[in-house]
Amino acid sequence: MRTLTSAALQGGFLTLTVIAALRACDPVLSVAVVSAVTVTLAWFAALSRDDTASGLDVTGTLPGVALALVGRASWGNLLPTLAMQAVIAVALGAGAKALDDRLGPTLLIATGAPTLALAGIAGGLAGIATAWVNLAIDGDGPIALAAVPPLLAGATGPLALLAIFHPAAALGLSTAGVLPWDVTAVGLSAALLGTVLGTYAIGALLPSENE
DSSP states (O other): OHHHHHHHHHHHHHHHHHHHHTTSSOHHHHHHHHHHHHHHHHHHHHTTOOSSOOSGGGGOHHHHHHHHHTTSSOGGGHHHHHHHHHHHHHHHHHHHHHTHHHHOOOSHHHHOOOOHHHHHHHHHHHHHHHHHHHHHHHTTOOGGGGGHHHHHHHHHSOGGGGGTTSHHHHHHHHHTTSSOHHHHHHHHHHHHHHHHHHHHHHHHHSOOTTO
8 A cells, every 4th residue: 555655646746747847938947857856756766675676666657567577576566556646647637637728838839749650769768768777776776867768758859758758647648638649659658668678678688697
């Protein structure tokens, strides 16, 4: 229950941050804010790390998949984590859509609308980066690496793809009417595939403990 509560808070806070960041005065500031919050949330999650589990799986579904593939997270927590984060993200997205006229314009007009191709590229890169970053942090790498997925997502294409590295936040943006549903579907599918392939690639490149 504590894990699900932590996952819910993580997903909700990141979704709220992304929704607010898209209304910042500058795209660079938006990406910087989301990256900083992502690093902070990863730091909090890593505090619960022990010899049997990473703790980083509560930050999102993609880190959970990467860590579960290497035995550092439980497969049984993946769906409950996604469900909990998705429900909160969708609720926040619906609230943002209802208050759209009061919240002010987003930066999407200036940065353009995302295409399916860009969504696939951004999602794939974010997934690969997520696998590398979370495995590196779990192996005592610097927590600042957690900024890489949002930085990649923000730099790959239109700013609407900023949340493509985090499934729940992306669902929240789609509910808010910021990100088209087909773009979200393609981007998240590519992100999941990139996470799986990235995890296996890292495992193939690194020497095993028996070597």
